[in-house]
Amino acid sequence: MTFFTSWHVERADQQINMKQLLAFTKKEFYQVIRDKRTLLIMFGLPIVQIILFGFALTSEVKNVHLIISDNSKDVNTLQIINKIKASSYFSVDESVMGYADIEEAFKQGTVKSALIFPSDFAKDLVHSGKAQVQIIADGSDPNTAKTIVNYLTAIINDYQAQLSPTVGLPYKIIPETRMLYNEEGNGSLNFIPGVMALILMIVCTALTSVSVVKEKELGTMEILLVSPFKPFMVLISKAIPYLALSIANFTVIILLSVYALDVEIKGSILLLFMESILFIITCLSLGLLISNVTASQQTALLISMMGLQIPTLIFTGFMFPLENMPWIFQAISKIIPAHWYYLIVKSVMLKGLGFEGVWKETLILIGMTVVLLTVALKNFKIRLS
Amino acid sequence: MDEEKVITCKSLSKKFGDFYAVNEITFDVNKGEIFGFLGANGAGKTTAMRMLCGLSFPSSGEATVAGFDVYKQQEFIKKNIGYMSQKFSLYENLSILENIEFFGGVYGLDRKEIKERSGLLIQTLGLEKEAKKMVGELPLGWKQKLAFSVAIFHRPKIVFLDEPTGGVDPVTRRQFWDMIYEAAATGITIFVTTHYMDEAEYCNRISIMVDGKVEALDSPSNLKSKFSVHSMDDVFYQLARGASRSAD
Amino acid sequence: MNAVTVKNITKTYDKGKVLAVDNISFEVKEGELFGLIGPDGAGKTSIFRILTTLLLADKGEASVAGFDVIKDYQSIRNNVGYMPGKFSLYQDLTVAENLSFFATVFGTTIEANYDLIKDIYDQIKPFSNRRAGKLSGGMKQKLALCCALIHKPLVLLLDEPTTGVDVVSRKEFWEMLKTLKKQGITILVSTPYMDEANLCERIALLQKGKIMSVDTPENIIKAFPYTLYGAKSDQIYKLLNDLRLNGQVESCYAFGEFLHVTLKEKQENGKKILRVIAEQNGHSNIWIEEIKPGIEDSFILLSGEQG
Known part of the structure; x- marks a missing residue:
């Protein structure tokens, strides 16, 4: 065979391959669009999750009804109250309630929080440089309670810092609570990257693995294997539609976060997109790998859901702080791709870091993807076992 | 007739x-x-x-x-009534005896009855040695005979x-x-x-x-x-x- | 040239524990309609998967359309039309979408080979916009056949295409196979229905991974060594037991309406002998006739010989 003819044949082959790829992709899109269940998982799940995590689990508070009982009525308390009023978190009610009244209001549930200045607040502050305030919050809603306490404490601390340099004395206002939770002071922000990792992980891996295994179950895989279509092209063409859908999905999550949860994306959106596409490819590879080793849709779904969702929840660090875990758990977290993606998204989205801040994590994620994809392609059987 | x-x-x-x-x-x-x-x-x-x-x-x-x-x-x-279909009849991962006991129990036979009848059934089928084997390991022909026997085990009309x-x-x-x-x-x-x-x-x-x-x-x-x-x-x-x- | 050659093929599963195909050899001539007849577990599907290069045999050689199943597997994949046993198409794609998808996968178009599938496709054309999942069993099977034919294969391999399909569709399907045969396509088809054996030119009777006989259906029936009698009375189960217990009877088994009976020694008046046995046992409405054996009778006899 001359060089020309062999080249020519190859060209023709490639054309067929492109056509096949296109046909396959088209088919896959039809199937997804017509399968209401898949669509529901694909787009329903992110919305539900975002809303669940974003709103229900959020520790952010707004316009909380706060009763202030000012028994001191001096410049200092007035300044603090004004500061509280200035924040958007509380709607202040300066009623002249006695302690018993306040307790009664809590019991009835009409009040969720209260701030009490003792009558000798200003005197203590001026004379001994130390004063106490009491913060009361409704513990039956612990998340909100903690947040309220945190916000108030933060405001008081802020005031104290303001006060100290002008007066020249180390004033100390001691709230009767401790800082317990949420240093950054914004709850839902931390959840978003975690939820993103979780959703992409579940949707990409589960749907890809199920759709490949479905072909095995139907018997269509046998036909595809017996056709001239190259086996690894089957995998590639499976991945493409899900890549596209996952990107759409990711966009939905971002839009929801920005418009429904008021999350501000501090870093570059482009970088966030690129990193997310990388993570989607990681997940797709994982999905293909799962489909290699499973024979039924149920098993594939079970592995993707149970085998991946729980580790993602635990080991990314967005629900439970990793620092408090035993070393073995921390070690495991290092091999979970979602962990690295979570770090990347947090850095880019919340801290506003550029690529120079996340290149290490990115490199690790790329490495993982290459390994997963190679193993998936290598293990894809050109024959039935 | x-x-x-x-x-x-x-x-x-x-x-x-x-x-x-x-x-x-x-x-x-x-x-x-x-x-x-x-x-x-x-x-x-x-x-x-x-x-x-x-x-x-x-x-x-x-x-x-x-x-x-x-x-x-x-x-x-x-x-x-009794029921048997080719697609599903017996649990493959239960033994012959366990299958019989299970279906006997489903139809409300008491323990003594189940014991008597299952002994008889296994004897008639000539499965004494296999009684503790998983049904999945049996050849198709035996499975089918067993499935039918189980379907009429409670003596349905x-x-x-x-x-x-x-x-x-x-x-x-x-x-x-x-x-x-x-x-x-x-x-x-x-x-x-x-x-x-x-x-x-x-x-x-x-x-x-x-x-x-x-x-x-x-x-x-x-x-x-x-x-x-x-x-x-x-x-x-x-x-x-x-x-x-x-x-x- | 032979379209399919199978030579001493052996296939085991579970690391040799399960013997699925046991040293099988047969040949399918070019243009032939050849049937693999055998029950579930006879090894039919394994043979098909070896021929379609989906499985590797433990031992032996095989070729399809002149291509070796191991060395030239890529060529086989280009030249063979295959309908697996549980092939059920993409349920959520329409008839037309399924067909055009498979055409593209095989590197061709519907138009290029339309003449080959036209007769079959015309029957499902009115439903071309219907999802495959909403088709009846018979129509699904026609569509599957179209998909297997779309690239104009040299050899058509059909694994139990008529299993679970109703009588009407089964009849139509065999008609289609005859038409395709006329167009020169070699067809290797498997079926668990013994009555379909007569529709093939040559058949191989398979049991437990072994071939018991390869020949034309007529020759296999001719080789049946006994005179076969059909018998019935008002109490068929009693008659079955009575005949079996009689020393002159070689075999007796239920076969549809009647019992099929053979006698130990060739007898001129076998009918009379059987009638006497029945009468002695008090049967009424006795009916006994000499009947022509079928493939199923041969199959039972052969599997008895095999043990």
């Missing part, structure tokens, strides 16, 4: 919306008879059988199974068989029919639903459903001479060719 009727069916219908899945079917089945219930996929066989097994209510018409009314006495019907011998090798199939004949000879009524015509040939009488109606009801030889053809295949072909409905 004993003329006692174990199934009576009078203008029995099942409607789904405007659609008559089963349209006024009428027939009787005698005690000890092997009755073939035939029809193409979608003809209404399964729907009719579900009503007779007490799994769904008819829309209209009357029917009794083992003397019990299909509207009011479904629970009694269930106690007096009627046993429903759903395509019992499709795909089975001819020798095993013969052995299976031996068992069915034997059961029928002891007075158990055999109700076979199938679309394999060679299974139909074994029946005393068969009914053929087309588009929700019973279009033919007679013995295989009478049907063949009525349609002047040589096989049940041809009888069925002539009846079903004009069918408007077909589905899986």
